[in-house]
Amino acid sequence: MSKIFASKNGTKKDVIIKKAASLFRKKGFIGTSMRELAENIGVEASSLYNHIGSKSEILQHICFKVANDFMLQLNETEKSETTTINKLEKLISFHIHMMMDVYDEVYVANHEWKQLEEPFLSNFSNQRKLYESRMIELIKKGIQKKEIKNIHPQVAVFTILSAVRGLELWQGHKKIVSIKEIETNMINHLLNGIAK
Amino acid sequence: MSKIFASKNGTKKDVIIKKAASLFRKKGFIGTSMRELAENIGVEASSLYNHIGSKSEILQHICFKVANDFMLQLNETEKSETTTINKLEKLISFHIHMMMDVYDEVYVANHEWKQLEEPFLSNFSNQRKLYESRMIELIKKGIQKKEIKNIHPQVAVFTILSAVRGLELWQGHKKIVSIKEIETNMINHLLNGIAK
DNA sequence: TGCAAAAACTAATAAGTGTTAGTTTTGTAA
DNA sequence: TTACAAAACTAACACTTATTAGTTTTTGCA
Structure with missing residues (x-):
């Protein structure tokens, strides 16, 4: 049928x-x-x-699909042999495109994941923390290689993640400013501030 | 009593x-x-x-108190005679301290304002837009005065606002990283990326 | 065409929602 | 101590909630 x-x-x-x-x-x-x-x-x-x-199962599907997509991209980026700045650029770009392409899902994963039931709540929360700490490691290596200024890695990661997460505010402005323009401007803004 | x-x-x-x-x-x-x-x-x-x-009235109180605090600070910052970069620094600093000092209220204003009923919903939404556009004007002037790179002002404002809004993620990390450290790092990150 | 399975339906459950009416308790001031 | 008002209470309203049971309709295949 x-x-x-x-x-x-x-x-x-x-x-x-x-x-x-x-x-x-x-x-x-x-x-x-x-x-x-x-x-x-x-x-x-x-x-x-x-x-x-159940209703809750729907939320699980949405949240873990999104989490998985981001994790896969992070795996791939970590493996790729390129500069740290380039890796960060890739990640930021991926975030931007996810936010534009599967807006509803990413938004829900960001805003409603606290409504998950255990054990999914803990699982999701741990994935987020893992994602953050792996990005922090990335920046630490960049500092060691003298590609990145001697900044506080955790603050930098939170600043970047918050900024790209805020792309949800762009919904409705997409016609006025092109995605490409947002992308290049944001990457410059966020990486010029920390690159040596 | x-x-x-x-x-x-x-x-x-x-x-x-x-x-x-x-x-x-x-x-x-x-x-x-x-x-x-x-x-x-x-x-x-x-x-x-x-x-x-009513329940709704509680939400109104929370949202408009926060909105008002931010508006007052913006008024004051606009009036102050200093460089554009300095004004932005002041604003970012204010956002950071608001997020730390009245976390619950700021969080609720950011996440739950869509649950406001009319006419409060429209009123609040308009205040947000006004705040944004006044920050955009600030950056435009900074570009004219050649204090700021020739960036896309709207993208820059959204990036900054999103980044400081994301400070809510810091709840629970406050003991590990001091507010002062977060503040100086974020301001550098966000302003070095656009300052000339 | 007939059969089995998938997916729709109706009806009901038990629990929870914001809010109101009416009443009783509590605290303050005369 | 009495009188008044503020603020608590109980009980109820009219709805809405997610979910289940049981039944009927629809569908694809033999």
Whole structure:
């Protein structure tokens, strides 16, 4: 059944999660009811449970998909043989494109992950901390190699991550300023401030 | 009644709003029930309505108090006769201290303002936009005076605002890294990247 | 065409929501 | 001590919540 449907948009589960991401972003996880989600899909609330286990499971899917994407990119960047500044540039660029391409999902992962239930809450929180500490290590190496000024690595990482996270504020301004322009300006701003 | 109480912590309304800010930050505006808030204060939910008009009114108080504080500081900074870089430094410093001193309130204003009802929602949204555009003007003048590189002012403002907003991530790390250290590092990072 | 499975439906559950009405307790000042 | 007002209480309202059970419809394949 519905194979054509599936080949276009993925399984119905995928459709539900996609729509949920959009609603969770706009109204929050708690602020979005299963009835509202169902109505947006064109189905009764109870029918959703033929495809998903619970409301919380939807949030898990969204958050861990995003976390996984960022982790994979970090793995790849760490492996690549290039300068530290170049690695940071790659990471920042990836953040920017994720924020633009899968805005709803990234936003929800950033804002609603605290609504996850255990053990997912701890798991997600640990992944975030791990991501941060690996970026800190990256900067430390850059300082050792004298590519980067003698700054406080942790503060630098938080500043960079916060700045790119704030790209969510750009939603609605995308027509006025091109993504490319945002990208080059932000990378310059954030890396000129620390590069030697 | 309770005049001693009042002189210490302000009116009972103030106590309610303070506790609400703490809960709203941890569990979100919708995620916090009036019963839960009441229990945290040591009272029945209905008793809260002797001091506040509605749940929504609490959120209004929090959001507009914060917005007002930032606006006042911006007014003062604009008036002060100093370099543009110095003005930006002042503003960034103010953001950092607000985030550290009234963390709950600033966090709630940043994350939960979308739950405001009209006309407060529009009012708040307009204040944010006004704040941004006045910072953009500041940077434009800095470029004219050749104090600042020829960057995209809007991107720079968003980058700075996002970075300082991200200071909320520092909650819990405050003991490890001193505020002063965070402050000087962030200001250098954010201003070295754009100063000529 | 008939069968089995997938996915929709209706109806109900138990719990929780903000808020109000009406009443009782508490604290202050005369 | 009495009177008044502030602020607490109990109980209830009318809804909304996520989720389940049981049933019917729809679908794809043999």
